[in-house]
Amino acid sequence: MRLSISLIVLTGSFFSILNSCKGLHDDASKNKIKNQVIAVAEKYVMNQLAEPRKTGSETGIITICDKHKRYVIDPSKIFTGRIDDDQEEDAIVTVATYYGDYETVSEQLIILNTGNSLALVSTIESDMRIISLKDRIITADVPEHSRNNPLFNCKSCWEVVKYQFRMGGLERVE
Numbered sequence: 001m002r003l004s005i006s007l008i009v010l011t012g013s014f015f016s017i018l019n020s021c022k023g024l025h026d027d028a029s030k031n032k033i034k035n036q037v038i039a040v041a042e043k044y045v046m047n048q049l050a051e052p053r054k055t056g057s058e059t060g061i062i063t064i065c066d067k068h069k070r071y072v073i074d075p076s077k078i079f080t081g082r083i084d085d086d087q088e089e090d091a092i093v094t095v096a097t098y099y100g101d102y103e104t105v106s107e108q109l110i111i112l113n114t115g116n117s118l119a120l121v122s123t124i125e126s127d128m129r130i131i132s133l134k135d136r137i138i139t140a141d142v143p144e145h146s147r148n149n150p151l152f153n154c155k156s157c158w159e160v161v162k163y164q165f166r167m168g169g170l171e172r173v174e
Helices: 002-048
Strands: 053-056 062-065 070-079 090-099 109-113 118-125 129-134 137-144 159-164 168-172
Touching: 002 062, 002 070, 002 090, 002 109, 002 118, 070 129, 090 129, 118 168
Parallel strands: none
Antiparallel strands: 053 062, 062 070, 070 090, 090 109, 109 118, 129 137, 137 159, 159 168
């Protein structure tokens, strides 16, 4: 009887350790993808500026700027998952843009996994705030009013919208 209980406990412990190792592997894989996404985003931003200067914060936020324009890449705004029709892990990242001291329309970078590497396939200018990326559906908070409307910053004037990436752009799905 004691031997049976001991075997059950040992088996449970083994599977618990195995699952925790799998979780560590998943975290390492996600971090690797996020680092690759940051590299793709940095390359894109550097090409948008005449004389880019890059700085980083302790929290991982990267700022790339020149005399007039500034881009901010925040790792917490990188969402990974499947975007296109293959089974590879893709990503969407929001890059905040500023002209002087004023925030302008942000850019959503769609980055697809081509098997061996990640490639930027589309940039979308939009004030949307990505909420999640799951099962090829991008869920975002979208302002109901344009930037030049006084109600643009109204906290209750945003709606949750679901999108799918098709033919190089985001299409609204219901």
